[in-house]
Amino acid sequence: MVTIVCILYFIILTYIGFNLLYKPATRFRVPFTKHEYMLCNGPEALLIFIFWTGLIGLGPVLSLRLGVLEILCYLGIYKARSRVVWSVPLQIYVLFLIWVVIGCFYTPSPVFGGRMVLKYLYPFLVALFASTVVRDREVAFKAIIGDRITALVVWLSYFVPGMMFLVRGVFWHAAALTTHFITVSMFSLSCCYIPQQRFRNILWCIVFSLPCFIWSFRTGILGLTVACAAFFFVKYRLKSVPIIAAIGFLAVCSIFYIPRIKQKMYFNPDKVTLTDFLTGNVEESNINTSGRNLMWDVVMPFYEDNKLIGAGTGRVQKFFYTEIVGFGRGGQLHSDFLLMLCDNGLIGFFLYVLSYLGVLFHCMSIYRRTNDSYTKALSITAGAALCGVLVTLYSDNSVSYSMCTLSYPWGLYGMVLGLYKREKEQS
Template identity: 30%
Template sequence: MAIGLSLLAFLLIIIYGFEYAFMGKTYAVSTTWNKRIKFKVNAQQRFILLLLATAIVQAGAFSALLLLVWMGLLIGILFRYGIQMFTSPMLKIYALYLCWLLFSLVLTSEKGYGFRVLAKYLFPFLVVLVVSSVKITDIFFIKALKVSFIAGVIINSCIVLMKILPIYAIYNPILWWQPAVIDVNPFFIASGLLLYKFSKKKQILFAILLFISIPIVESVRTGLIGIGVFFLAVSFFKYKLKALPVFVLIVASFIASILFVPTVRNKMFRHTFNSAEEVINMSSNLSPDSIDSNGRFAMWEWSLNTFYEGNELMGAGIGQMQARFYSGNHPFGIIKIAHNDYLQIICDTGQIGLFLYTLIIISFVWHAFIIYNDKKNNVLARQAAFIAGTSLCGIMATAFTDNVINYSLITLSYPYAFLGFALVMKSKRK
């Protein structure tokens, strides 16, 4: 059954993706607020809507092949319709980083795994190129925003429903698993905040509460960090240095969740504490060894010793780390990922690779910050930049303890698509 559902999801996306990308000229799509009123979108625009709607689909055993299909469709669109290059430091740095990955691919002995890793970095770059090459109208942007938000509501609701109804056998072969969803929830929160600003509909607030509560109820520390960093980024984008009190409040809230929420507290520490007072009284004796890392600290130390030492500048070669973990030739049982993207980057591509990728994140967020705070830009361009920049901060914060780039179809397509929206729309008048 699982293989059948995975294959069905995979084939449907191939069929509709090819149709939307290359067949037909215009389509009628309902507007955001009134389904009876429709507006026309071209093939490229509808393809983008399809990507935003179905990025939550993993297609089970076909997930790696699905990513390649999406990349093939994106490249096909670029060849057919051309590339509209916008001035963005991030795009130039990203192109340089991809060149470095190609150089590492030439040198690595694990070219198969190296190509698989390369594809996950190439995908978001293709997304922003395609989106920034398409005509983006105000009504289309709002439609894309709502489609993305509804996708977030669907997949988060399914996580809740799995606790109530026996739908795991249906959910698992089709949609992305829970860690990937929680990693990208900062984006869904950001999109919901903007939709609420436009519509004032209370059900949007309930959905935002759902996005925030799932990592709390499930005691997912990575998700809590991501959401916390997202709100730090929101306060900085809006208030700049005046946001310092908000920073303090958010950090205090995170500490309070560790102290006062029993499920979070018990998952954080190796020792069981019955109250916040016990944690405070033992604070002087706490150390990194007191934190329950689920074996991450030992795994990270082993990885650095195995791949990084002696290869500090250039790394051991792209794909080397994934090849070792997938083979099971390591002392950590059945684990296939190291749960730290930055660790994998430095192990595979060395200090040069990590430096370039860090520059990509910084330039992405900084460019989004500049677009948002320039009041000469189109209002919706500023909002698109706000969503992209703040959500990427939260998403990439989770990459310290999770493999966000491993799930790039769901985690990175949304912020990179909305940066593309911002690049296109910023030249419009307010």
């Protein structure tokens, strides 16, 4: 039944996507207004639709849905009136993708390697598509504000009795949603600095900062903390050091003073205090990694035997899906950083991280140079959210659900490139 429902949703979403792309114009209400409307061309409407529906994963047909979205992005770029806006971080990411493709030639499983390529490719395509399409801030804000409303509906559905049974397999799971909410929180925080939008967006920011604490996701707390730190660093630079220290301290306190989180963090939570944590007197055997350390130890030889180039793209996935016996079979490594090291070695890992750092510094540069408050909001959101999502790769498999995690900050970065290009052309 779940598969049938997901296939039905897939057919509907695919039809709407292609229809919007080839439709001459679609009417949307202008963001932050009640009675003004705008006409969007096909690629603009498609980008808005992609942002609005990214939280619909459709588990049984996920790979097929991801492939269709990538085809739509290709077609949208081809049909758009403007050209792709390239930047140094995007060029570095191209080098990473090339290296990942090269890894498919020495992997023991090209099929799993191809699946990994598609997962790495999608956020990049969304960024290119957004940089091609977005030249008006109304389109950008319509996309991300619509996503924020969708995110609220999806989150609240978890608290409606029986709702999860009705939509099982349709939406992404809670861990992926928590990572997605990092981007939504940073967008809401950035909008606090837009005139007449402060109080409302403070509430939005608080609402989407709560799930990682309510659901006790340690990776989500880490990502949100880093994202907030990056946000204030971009905005205030060295003046932000006290704010960043306070944010870090509050995050650590949450581990020890929210009982559910502390119980999830340690096997014997009563034996660990905040002082022990701050002084480094915590026994490693007491830290609950939910079995991650066991899986990490098993795959480490893939990296240690081929530190520079790795064992080939998709090698880790092949191991978990076809080779391992017992615990971990059919699962994920829960560390995309380690997965990259095992699959593509130090070369792939450093190219990937370097592209993210490049986006952060480029967003910082645009934030200082642009005179438009809306471009500032998007640039600081993209930079901060990318940093927050990046650190989740340490202990989670965010790449596997890049449709609702990595693609959003990359898409925002593409929007920033498009808006900033138009600003420079008009100046």
